Amino acid sequence: MTLLDSAAPLRHANRFYLDGRWETPSSDSGVDVIDATTELPYLRVAAARPADMARAIAAARRAFDEGPWPRLTHEQRAEYLRAMAGGLRARSADFADIWPRESGILHELASYVGEAAARRFEFYANLASTFAFEEPATPTAGGDYGLLVREPVGVVAAIIPWNAPLPLIAAKVAPALLAGCTVVLKPAPEAPGEAYVVAEIAEAIGLPPGVLNVLTAQREASEALVRDPRVDKVTFTGSTTVGRRIAALCGERIARVTLELGGKSAAVVLDDCDLEATARAITEQGRFLSGQVCSSLTRVVVTRRHHDELVAALAANLSAIQVGDPFRPETQMGPLALGRQRDAVERYVAIGLDEGATLVTGGGRPEHLDHGWYVEPTLFAGVGNRSTIAQAEIFGPVLSVVPVADEDEAIAAANDSIYGLNASVFTGDVDRAQRVARRLRSGTVGHNAWRSDYGVAFGGFKQSGIGREGGKEGLLPYLETKFVILDGAPSGSHFA
Known part of the structure; x- marks a missing residue:
């Protein structure tokens, strides 16, 4: 089976x-x-049943317990990661074709995803020689020599969403493999193509059997993956609703879990910022991946005296966005990934109107497009911060502008959410930006722009998740810490 009309x-x-x-x-x-x-339809993939999932878990368990992978040195595993990076680069055109079709991102942006994923694998490969996988530590309760060791957690279930498969595969699989874990990778059934390409790369580079296993599954088999006691850790990116379910299942057996969940991120617009530049920055990030981004700045908090001016600038920018085929160079925003996602966005637009918000621009389907899951960039003004559209993760190109009295009320409004994934502060004063950023309950806070950085540490406060991905922080969840206490330094120890 091949992708129809696809390279x-x-x-x-x-x-x-x-x-x-x-x-x-x-x-x-x-x-x-x-x-x-x-x-x-352009692709049909096999759907796993619980029996297939059991085979995948058994392969990963066997590879971890009996195979060579966890017993290789970190430098030896790093060579496989570098080979994976080379394969990702070689298949960049394939990823650039699949991602727009599955998720609606612009082809121009998707053309960089293979290179970005390759760099992620190389980053973790380079940690093999710099990260402290073991280090001396002085015992405090007897013993002459202590060794703090960080070992692989075991078999990892990596569950990937449909909006950005390859970046999230790289963020989970690369650190897991460097740590010495084995992986069962389960892509979303709506967007499995990129995971299959990754599997083909793993086969091509000769990754040892069972180290990476890839299969698509619906809910029943997916839940079997999370429940299975042979799985030591689950790493999941997706909705907070599903994350709660996964956390509950992992809690039943104290399985390790990392959750990167939803967001309703606030752009805190202070009185001294350049409103035109702020509107351009918020608009630019709002059209990325058609707003299907958990960290998107969809809640714009601004003082009442600048509300109307900012709304006018945002409306002018949003209404000028060219919506259309993501493969056309003139297109600035593509479709939503799924029909049900567009239906959900349209329901939220109706709720916003029912609850009294002012629809300034958008809210419907582009008239010039008679097929595809397109929706217009949408702006609501005069939104109450406790209203549905200000609190719910809409996951589409819908911005809500929330008026407040002053800086303190803006911070309070930004923090008044079950989420705490991302935020940004718009001000011309760097010191003021830092002060406000420290008061925001958010895993990332940017300044004068939308910033989501998987290169250092990405994740959220509150119901936006548990744990971090990216950078050295993203390696730690795949490691267990062991303290070895000896009566003397072992022979050959480079810490002796």
Whole structure:
């Protein structure tokens, strides 16, 4: 089965990548993947049943318990990561074709995703020689020599959403592999193509059997993956609703878990900022991936005396965005990924109107597009901070402008949310930006722009998740800490 009208053939879409081989599914169940621009099927992949998931978990467990992978040196594993990086670069055109079709991102932006993912693998490969996987530590309760060791957590279930598959695969799989873990990678059934390409790369570079296993699954088999006691850790990116369920299941057996969940991120617009530049910055980030970004700045908090001026500037920018085919160079925003996602966005627009917010621009479907899951960039003004559209993660190009009295009220409004993933402060004063940033309950706070940085540490406060991804912080969740206390330094120890 291949991608129809695509330069990215998948050689084994009707199989699963298990234990280093492309295996036949236990049933003929499949998933049709729909092109977001045409609303037509363009790919069908096999759908795993619980029996298939059990095979994947067994392969990963065997590779961890009996295989060579955890017993290689970090430098040896790093060479595989570098080979993966080379494969990702070689398949960049394939990723650039798949991502717009599955998720609606502009092809121009998708063309960089293979290189970005490759750099992520290389970053973790380079940590092999610099990260302190073991270090001396003085015992405090007896013993002459202590060694603090960071070892792989074990078998990892990596569950990926449909909006940005490859970046999130890289953020989870690269540190897990460097740590010495084995992985069962489960992409979203709406967007499995990039994970299959990653599996083909793993096969091509000779990654040892069972180290990376890839299969697509619906809810029943996915829940079997989370529940299985042979899985030591679950790392999930997706909605807070699903994250709560995964956390509950992991809690039943004290499995390790990292959750990167939803957001309703605030742009805190202070009185001394350049309102025109602020409007341009907020508009630019709002059209990225058609607003299907958990860290998008969808809640704009501004003082009442500047509310109308900022709304006018935002409306002018949003109404000028060219919505259309993500493969056309003139397009500035593509479709939403799914029909049900567009339906959800339209429901929120109706709720916003019912609750008394002012619809300034957008709110409907572009008249010039008769197919594809498109929606107009949408702006609401005069939004109450406790209203539905100010509190719910809409996951589309919908901005809500919330008027407040002053800086203190702006900070309080920004923090008045179950989420705490991202925020930005717009001000011409760097010191003021830092002071406000420290008062915001958010995993990332940017200055005068939307900033989401997987290169250092990305994650959220409150119900936006547990743990961090990216950078050295993103390696720690795949490691267990062990303290070895000895009566003397072992022979050959470079700490002796």
